[in-house]
Amino acid sequence: MDSQTIVAPMTPAGVSAIAALRVSGSKVREVVRLLFGESAFKNLKPREAKLATARDYRTVVNGERKTAQIIDSLLYIFFEGPNSYTGEDVLELYPHGNPIIVRELLQVIKSVEGVRLAEPGEYTRRAFLNGRMDLVQAESVADVIHSANRAELKNAHRLLGGALSKKVKTLTDQVMDISARLELDVDFAEEEADPDYANWEKKIEAIRESVESILKSFKGNAAVRRLPLAVLYGAPNAGKSSLVNALLGEDRILVSNIPGTTRDFVEVRLFLAGGEIRLVDTAGIADKATDALDALSMEKSKEILAEADMKILVVDGSDKNGAFSSSSTEGRGSIISCVRNSDEAIHPDLVVISKSDLFDAPSSSNEVRGSSDVSLRISSKTGEGLESLTNAMNARLFANNDESEDLWITSEREKTCLEEALAGIDRTLSLIRTNPAVELIAFEMQLVRRALQSITGEISSEDVLQKIFAGFCIGK
Ligand SMILES: Nc1nc2c(ncn2[C@@H]2O[C@H](COP(=O)(O)OP(=O)(O)OP(=O)(O)O)[C@@H](O)[C@H]2O)c(=O)[nH]1
Numbered sequence: 001m002d003s004q005t006i007v008a009p010m011t012p013a014g015v016s017a018i019a020a021l022r023v024s025g026s027k028v029r030e031v032v033r034l035l036f037g038e039s040a041f042k043n044l045k046p047r048e049a050k051l052a053t054a055r056d057y058r059t060v061v062n063g064e065r066k067t068a069q070i071i072d073s074l075l076y077i078f079f080e081g082p083n084s085y086t087g088e089d090v091l092e093l094y095p096h097g098n099p100i101i102v103r104e105l106l107q108v109i110k111s112v113e114g115v116r117l118a119e120p121g122e123y124t125r126r127a128f129l130n131g132r133m134d135l136v137q138a139e140s141v142a143d144v145i146h147s148a149n150r151a152e153l154k155n156a157h158r159l160l161g162g163a164l165s166k167k168v169k170t171l172t173d174q175v176m177d178i179s180a181r182l183e184l185d186v187d188f189a190e191e192e193a194d195p196d197y198a199n200w201e202k203k204i205e206a207i208r209e210s211v212e213s214i215l216k217s218f219k220g221n222a223a224v225r226r227l228p229l230a231v232l233y234g235a236p237n238a239g240k241s242s243l244v245n246a247l248l249g250e251d252r253i254l255v256s257n258i259p260g261t262t263r264d265f266v267e268v269r270l271f272l273a274g275g276e277i278r279l280v281d282t283a284g285i286a287d288k289a290t291d292a293l294d295a296l297s298m299e300k301s302k303e304i305l306a307e308a309d310m311k312i313l314v315v316d317g318s319d320k321n322g323a324f325s326s327s328s329t330e331g332r333g334s335i336i337s338c339v340r341n342s343d344e345a346i347h348p349d350l351v352v353i354s355k356s357d358l359f360d361a362p363s364s365s366n367e368v369r370g371s372s373d374v375s376l377r378i379s380s381k382t383g384e385g386l387e388s389l390t391n392a393m394n395a396r397l398f399a400n401n402d403e404s405e406d407l408w409i410t411s412e413r414e415k416t417c418l419e420e421a422l423a424g425i426d427r428t429l430s431l432i433r434t435n436p437a438v439e440l441i442a443f444e445m446q447l448v449r450r451a452l453q454s455i456t457g458e459i460s461s462e463d464v465l466q467k468i469f470a471g472f473c474i475g476k
């Protein structure tokens, strides 16, 4: 293995309260000596947070370390291998999050002989190579970092905890057990009676079922990482854009009292309790388009509505002549009809009655119950009802997320290995069913075993590792 010591920032470039850097390898103690001096080096204890002043030795005047320029006062922790993330000696540094400080620390650390900048995913790669985790777990580290919602995060944590690795290990053991028996039969083929094909068939079928069920659990990144989409729609001037701004807490979208202010739909990202979503503000949909451009805008609104996971109809509650009037409940039918287009009404998942600061509440509650659906009174001005709205969005867009006990795989590589295993199992089964030479069956089972072992990385190649870790962030 690469014996060089590696260093990299773990936090993104830019200004922050605190940044973090990690050094891993045999030169870690030398780095401590260089940055913090002889006494820090001699008294270095693992897993102890130390507050210290890091200095740039290269600026030493009169040979005295104390005269060297201060880089930062910071916290550091030393982890002694093999009890560290990578399994090697590791030093973690937590300086202030100023890019100048981070750069200087990197420069000084790299000036130690045998230290270089880490490649993407190199820490996790070393963790794998040193047996700190298997390949499934290593891949799930990226999932933990990139999960877009609670459900994905929970799954990633279970993968990291070894839930899948354990399943695969059990299957591998079963395959090895069968292989061992088969090979025995190969050796004693002359003396023994016919092999017990029926018994093998049953066992291999059970393995097949397990492999297939893991394979079926695969959710590609496109499916998993697709953010839920909520779309706001309604008549022109209903207050849709103002509502997006209020939800974001910033004046992101142009708002005016001129109907038809929003032309193109505008997409923003919003964080709800369950995870991140896409929220889209659309151009108002009127009964009739005022001109050709207006017609195009309305068309666009309908297009994005067709993709929505949640359609939120915004109705201007202050508009006495409008579709909704708070004093009548028969307004409900017309709420829908105000966005009825030539073809068909667009049925909302939720109706919000906007501008509640301009009219009296029909009841003490901010929920207006209609014939079937529930609507919320909201005001972008006072903030009334915004929390109820985000709760309603969260409940709809992240339904059942936390209760799910499903475990799914996300890695294309793991999927390919499982497919190979499955194909091998199928070939084995068809061989068994036609009672051929036991050597052939034993050979196929070996392929199955190898495919399963590559999932967790018991068998791996440089190419495979290269591919996996190239997709990681630097510093992980
Ligand atoms: N008092 C009050 N006025 C609001 C509220 N929300 C929006 N308005 C006003 O209503 C007018 C229209 O608001 P917009 O947010 O631009 O409405 P829109 O639905 O995006 O309109 P289009 O883009 O034209 O479809 C603006 O003058 C806003 O200031 C509210 O909660 N209270």
Ligand SMILES: [Mg+2]
Binding pocket: 240, 241, 242, 254, 255, 261, 262, 281, 282, 283, 284
């Ligand atoms: Mg608008």
